[in-house]
Amino acid sequence: MKISLTVNGEKRALDVKPETRLLDLIRDDLGLTGTKEGCGKGECGACTVIMNNKVVASCLVLAAQADGAEIKTIEGLGGKDKLHPLQQAFIEKGAVQCGFCIPGMIMSSKKLLDENINPSEEDIKRGLSGNICRCTGYVKIVDAVKEAAHKIKSGGEENV
Amino acid sequence: MKKQSINVKNKLGTSGKDSDKYFRPESKEELKKILEDYTDELTVIAGGTDLLVANYKNLYKIEKWLDLNWLDSFKEIKIFDDKVEIGSMVTHERLDKLDQIKEHFPVIQKAAADVGSPQIRSRGTIGGNIVTSSPAGDLLPTLLVYDAKLKIISKDGERIVDANDFFTGPKQNVLGDGELVEKIILPLEENKSKGAWVKVGKRKALVISSISLALNLVFDNDNKIKDARICVGSAAPVPLRIEKAEQSLKNKKIKKVNIAEIAQIVSDEISPIDDIRGTAEYRRKVAYNITKSALQEVINQ
Known part of the structure; x- marks a missing residue:
């Protein structure tokens, strides 16, 4: 159909x-x-x-x-030429290991930051609670989301 | 499945209505017509968060889909003087985030916030949770402590069933062929009430409850417990009201309640089983502990 x-x-x-x-x-x-x-x-x-x-x-x-x-x-979100602040932050913070979970992680993070650009650590964990990383790299993933929030806030609208 | 490159411009089509295997009624009239024509063959999909998991890799075997997602009237929340009606297609996410739910039915709001993950809460519905009728369905104990009634419709008419009478066994309920839950009716209490919700599982998120407990106490003007409802999930074939404990709570001031005694009654009255989420013995012990913590939470409110 x-x-x-x-x-x-x-x-x-x-x-x-x-x-x-x-x-x-x-x-x-x-x-x-x-x-x-x-x-x-x-x-x-x-x-x-x-x-x-x-x-x-x-x-x-x-x-x-x-x-x-x-x-x-x-x-x-963005490509090689112009990465989204979330993609950039995930690279900078070393939040990617095998990478399989990352597209999902980033989409959940995007939604989280769209709703709340000042998330607490608890907000981030709850926002990403439906995404599993089996390389066990959550600490850096949470850091990356914080960094992305910072980038978006300081970079203004064109970054989003 | 045919591969298409990203750059191929597809011809714009019409809609998802043109299949005799997938129905998406947009009004109750359309729904009733479909129920009249195909009652026995239909598989009803609400949020899909259970159905698509249960039929993983076998979705092609489903003969005819009836998708309730296009019925806007099933997504309404209506507030009256004496009751609130929640459409069966209201998602967990909305139950979690709506101020009216938090204000009038905080135990439902807390349980909805504990369901699955953001991805599950955005799709899964209260009606789906009810009709799936899992003993571990997180909203079910909360509906029972608010004395919910369910409006059930079919091609032939409608009926109202107490949520407490709806569940008949694990994944079993009183729905007949071609019957659907249209809305959940929650009476609004005139007196002050306080409630608590406890969910115990192996993780914090995306977990099926090992055991859960909903508590709702209604107080009279002298601050005595006028009405008490305690319901335990994942501890019996159906969500179980613990009437003996409820009776012992009535007509007492909350500070005069012997919490350990009530907790012991709850632990004794449930009929848990051993499964991958915990043993029966474990569940009885945890039932005791979470009853105590739920009552303590209400005392502290």
């Missing part, structure tokens, strides 16, 4: 099956492989994207449910 949605600001129309997940649509149909599939059961957060301003596990959303939705994936 046909659906249309906006992904990273670009309007897309696709044919999906009822059982196609939003994650499958993003990775397989659109080729946006920054979004990862870890557990496929909503526990690891590697597939986190922002859908209509909410963080969702894209493995637990049907593509058909995203009809008309606005989706933001890691590719929509």
Whole structure:
């Protein structure tokens, strides 16, 4: 069946099956492989994207449910030429080890900072509680989110 | 699945309505029509946070989807003088963040905040939590301590069921074929009430409760306990009201309550099992401890 949605600001129309997940649509149909599939059961957060301003596990959303939705994936934040402050901060703070969880971590962080640019450490931990890093690098990830908040605040609007 | 490059411009399509396997009614009339035509074949999806996990890798086997996410009327929260109605498609995130819920039903707000993760709370719904009917469903004990009623609809009509009578066993309830929970009705108490919520699990986030407890005490004008409700989750086949403990609390001032005695009653009255989230023995001990801490929390409020 046909659906249309906006992904990273670009309007897309696709044919999906009822059982196609939003994650499958993003990775397989659109080729946006920054979004990862870890557990496929909503526990690891590697597939986190922002859908209509909410963080969702894209493995637990049907593509058909995203009809008309606005989706933001890691590719929509920034690229090699111009990194988003979150991406820059994750690199600077050494928050990335194997990297598999990072797109999801960054999308959850993005949502967190969109709502609260002055998060406490507890706010950050709660905001990232749906994202698991199995390299166990949470300390640096929390540092990176703090640093990104600082960058965004000092860099003004154009950085966001 | 067909691969497409990012740069391919797709032809804009119409909508997700054009499949005979996926239905997304946008009004109650459309919903009733679909229920009339396909009652036996439909799999209902609310937030999907349980359904898509339970059917992981087998989603293609689902014959016909009925998606309730497009029914705006199911997402409403209405506040009346004597009650609040919460649509079954209201998410945990909204229950956590809405001031009205925090003000009138703080125990529900706390339990909703403890569900899963931001990703789960943004999608999972109160109705889904109810209909899934897991003994570990975090909102269920909180609904019972506020004396919730459920409005159930079907193609033939509607009925109201006490939340306390809704659950019949693990993942079992009184819903018949083609019946849906439309809204949750919570009476507004005139008297002052105080409550507490305790959830115990192996982690702080994204965890299925090993045991949980909801407490709500209503006080009369003399500050005596007029009404007491205690409900324990993950400690019996259904969320369990501990009526014996509730009776012992009634007509007493909270400071005169023998907390250890109430905690012992709760520990004795539950019927827990051994499973991966804890042994029965562990659950009885923890039930004792969390009853004490919940009562203490209310005393300190």
